[in-house]
Amino acid sequence: MEDSEKLAIAAHLHVQLRRKTGRVTDTEWMAGNEDYAQAMVAFALEHAKENQDEELTRLALRLQESWAGKSMQSAGAAGVNEDHSVATKAAEILRISARYIGGLR
Template sequence: MTESEKLALAAHLHVVMRRRIGRVTDVEWMVQDPAYARAMIDIAMGCGHEDVQERARKLQTALFPPRSRPLVEAQATEPVEPRRPVRQPLADLVNGARTYVGGLR
C-alpha cells in the first residue's frame, strides 16, 4: 500500500473520530509514528461507535499488515550459520596498531 493511501485512511479515521468522539488527531504523524498510530487505533476501537472502529481496523490493516507465517516457525525452518568471533591478527597488535587493550588510565 502506498504512503498516500495510508495517509487517506488516516485522514478518514481523523474525520470520524473528530465528529463522533471529539478527538483531534495528527494525520501525518499517525502514518509516520507506529506508537502514535497504535494509540489512536486503540482509542478508536474503544469508543463504541461502529463506523469509527471500522475505519480504525482499515488503518490498522494498512499500517500493521498481518504476517504470513509466525516468526517462531520462520526461525525454526531457516538454517542458522554459527557466528565466529572476529579476531584481530596478532601481527597488528605487535606492529603498533591502535586498539583498546588496557585499563581506563
C-alpha cells in the same frame, strides 16, 4: 500499502474521531508513526465499542491493517539493509518531529 493510502485512511479516521469524540488528531503523524497510529486505533476501537459504532470500528481496523502489512514487509526485509533502514527511519522521524518543536500554532 502506499503512504498515500495510509494517509487517506488516517484522514478519514481523524474526521470521524473529531466528529464523534471531539478528539483532534494529527493525520500525518498517524500515517508516519506506528506507535501513535496504534494508540489512535486503540482509542477509536474503545469508543466504537462503547457506542456500537461500526464505521469507526471499520476505519480503525483499516488503519491497523495498513500498519500490520508494513510491519510484516519490514520484518521480511530485515537483514542486510537493517542499519541503513534504521538510520533512514531515524532521520525521517527527526525531520517530521522538528515541525512540532516550539510553541503552539
